[in-house]
Amino acid sequence: MNRNWTRREAISATAALAALPGSALAGDKPSMRTSSIPSSGEPLPVIGLGTYSVFDVESTAAEIATRREIVELLTDSGGSLLDTSPMYNRSEKVIGDVIAPGTDRKKLFLATKVWTDGQAAGARQMRRSAELMQTEVIDLMQVHNLRDTALHMETIREWQDEGRIRYNGLTHYTAGAHAALLREMQQFKPEFIQINYSLGEREAEDRVLPMARDLGIAVLINRPFQAGRLFGAVSGKAIPSWAAPFAESWGQFFLKFIISHPAVSCVIPATSKTHHMIDNLGAGTGELPDNATRKRMAEFFADL
Numbered sequence: 001m002n003r004n005w006t007r008r009e010a011i012s013a014t015a016a017l018a019a020l021p022g023s024a025l026a027g028d029k030p031s032m033r034t035s036s037i038p039s040s041g042e043p044l045p046v047i048g049l050g051t052y053s054v055f056d057v058e059s060t061a062a063e064i065a066t067r068r069e070i071v072e073l074l075t076d077s078g079g080s081l082l083d084t085s086p087m088y089n090r091s092e093k094v095i096g097d098v099i100a101p102g103t104d105r106k107k108l109f110l111a112t113k114v115w116t117d118g119q120a121a122g123a124r125q126m127r128r129s130a131e132l133m134q135t136e137v138i139d140l141m142q143v144h145n146l147r148d149t150a151l152h153m154e155t156i157r158e159w160q161d162e163g164r165i166r167y168n169g170l171t172h173y174t175a176g177a178h179a180a181l182l183r184e185m186q187q188f189k190p191e192f193i194q195i196n197y198s199l200g201e202r203e204a205e206d207r208v209l210p211m212a213r214d215l216g217i218a219v220l221i222n223r224p225f226q227a228g229r230l231f232g233a234v235s236g237k238a239i240p241s242w243a244a245p246f247a248e249s250w251g252q253f254f255l256k257f258i259i260s261h262p263a264v265s266c267v268i269p270a271t272s273k274t275h276h277m278i279d280n281l282g283a284g285t286g287e288l289p290d291n292a293t294r295k296r297m298a299e300f301f302a303d304l
């Protein structure tokens with residue numbers, strides 16, 4: 001069993017992973033597309049998994065087995081990123097329970113958040129997150145919803161120096177917070193941001209995504225389906241024939257619109273269902289829409 005990164009391994013992982021071609025991460029299967037984390041050059045598979053609400057369950061054998069299957073589908077397809085938060089109640093513990101019995105920890109990129117006020121409380125919460133997820137090293141620690149950013153970034157950077165955290169980041173999930181996020185991106189120069197972006201919420205295109213590119217910040221996208229609402233908008237409608245070369249489902253249509261934006265590093269749709277995970281993973285391979293097609297997708301969606 002090789003479940004935990006040691007600190008030494010975490011510090012050297014960036015260089016080792018950067019040396020791998022994207023395809024090597026996925027074995028013989030069609031390899032999942034990867035982006036490159038600007039601060040390190042480490043490849044990051046473009047499809048991840050959100051855990052808000054869908055991993056907030058009792059750790060019964062049946063609930064854990066389903067989520068383990070979902071996580072194994074992700075890693076078997078070359079994906080790695082799980083996104084969680086102490087705000088998501090039992091999700092961090094469920095991640096720990098899912099990965100405890102033998103999952104190869106190095107196949108996972110564990111992203112969580114700090115969501116409290118004050119430096120001491122933040123450090124306590126980060127320690128607790130590591131305990132709950134049963135990991136010595138957290139791959140990405142994000143300040144959740146820009147809550148007490150300055151203090152938490154200080155702690156996160158100290159932990160990075162000690163090899164307990166690999167990357168730092170800031171998150172939000174509403175367009176109303178984009179102005180504050182832009183300010184903090186300039187002030188704190190995080191390695192990652194996580195923000196809402198989808199066919200239903202395109203405001204990040206205006207300034208957040210261009211600034212992330214300019215500053216060399218990796219971008220995780222949350223709410224890719226607007227918490228499921230996008231499926232309601234296309235209910236009963238067939239996927240247009242011009243989308244057939246790149247999307248076999250509405251889920252793939254929505255996800256490929258997102259990952260074809262050049263500033264996007266990884267999208268984190270949440271699901272509690274194995275067949276939805278398989279569907280979402282389908283967006284990680286094959287053709288992507290070009291600029292003209294992205295425009296057409298946006299127009300199509302606006303006309304619904």
Ligand SMILES: NC(=O)c1ccc[n+]([C@@H]2O[C@H](COP(=O)([O-])OP(=O)(O)OC[C@H]3O[C@@H](n4cnc5c(N)ncnc54)[C@H](OP(=O)(O)O)[C@@H]3O)[C@@H](O)[C@H]2O)c1
Nearest residue numbers: 050051052171173222223224225226227228251269270272
């Ligand atoms: N402030 C923050 O940092 C912040 C805020 C919001 C979200 N997030 C992160 O982003 C993640 C994603 O956002 P979200 O959870 O709000 O919503 P989302 O990913 O936009 O949508 C999730 C919903 O879509 C459904 N779904 C997933 N795949 C599907 C498919 N292929 N076909 C049909 N339905 C599908 C899921 O239901 P099933 O379970 O039935 O599949 C679930 O109800 C969160 O889980 C969290 O990790 C972070």
